[in-house]
Structure formats: C-alpha cells, structure tokens
Amino acid sequence: MISSLLEQLKNRRLALGLKQSDMMLRVGVSRQQYQRLESKGNPRLDTLELLAKGLNSQLMLIPKEKLAAVRAVLEREAPDGEGAGAASPGEKKPQLSDDPWQGLLGDDS
Structure with missing residues (x-):
C-alpha cells in the first residue's frame, strides 16, 4: 500500500510538470527529503497532507x-x-x- 501511495505522489508531481526540487518552494521539503519520501519513505499523516497540498491534491479514504x-x-x-x-x-x-x-x-x- 505504501509503494502505491508513493507512486501516486510521483505520478501527480510529474503530471504537474514538477521536479523533486520544486517541492522545496511548494511545501518546504528539500529535494533530498522529498526524493527519500518518494522512493522508499513511510511518511507521517501530517507529511502526506502537506505533500498533497503542495501537489494540489486532497487525501481521502475511500471505502x-x-x-x-x-x-x-x-x-x-x-x-x-x-x-x-x-x-x-x-x-x-x-x-x-x-x-x-x-x-x-x-x-x-
């Protein structure tokens, strides 16, 4: 499940035409931190919410x-x-x- 979520983050970033380094300006996460999160991270819920906001997205639980x-x-x-x-x-x-x-x-x- 985590890898699917991380893939979604990456796909959304790419769809917006953003580089990993762009996340610094959007959410205050360095390129290295974002790269680590996107590749193998296990982000906390508040971090996911911050990243979603920076990617013009919304977290949602769907039955x-x-x-x-x-x-x-x-x-x-x-x-x-x-x-x-x-x-x-x-x-x-x-x-x-x-x-x-x-x-x-x-x-x-």
Whole structure:
C-alpha cells in the first residue's frame, strides 16, 4: 500500500510538470527529503497532507466497495474533456450529480 501511495505522489508531481526540487518552494521539503519520501519513505499523516497540498491534491479514504465508482468518475472527468466518458456531439455528458458519489461516506442523503 505504501509503494502505491508513493507512486501516486510521483505520478501527480510529474503530471504537474514538477521536479523533486520544486517541492522545496511548494511545501518546504528539500529535494533530498522529498526524493527519500518518494522512493522508499513511510511518511507521517501530517507529511502526506502537506505533500498533497503542495501537489494540489486532497487525501481521502475511500471505502473499497465504492472504489470502482470513484475511479470511473475520475476517469470520466478528465480536465481536458477527453476522459473515458467524454460526450459525443449532441450527447449529454454524465455529471458528478448523476449519482456515483451518493452514499460514498455511508450517508444515503
């Protein structure tokens, strides 16, 4: 699980076009410290929250039974509109309000 999270940090950093040394300005972590965290670290929760903020991200616990729905929404909602759910001309693109998030945290409201 830790390696998957570390891979996600690296992938997010690369997606933002950032170098490890850029994290110093974003969150106050030296390149060496960030490199260590990204490669084999076991960061504390407060460190993860800080890194997420620096990567314009948010930490979230997702129940396993909702993971497929969350992934589907994220793939469908690509920022450039080219995600798996991009609408064809004249077709209504599904919205987040179409329900995949309902009940995510156990509240069915």
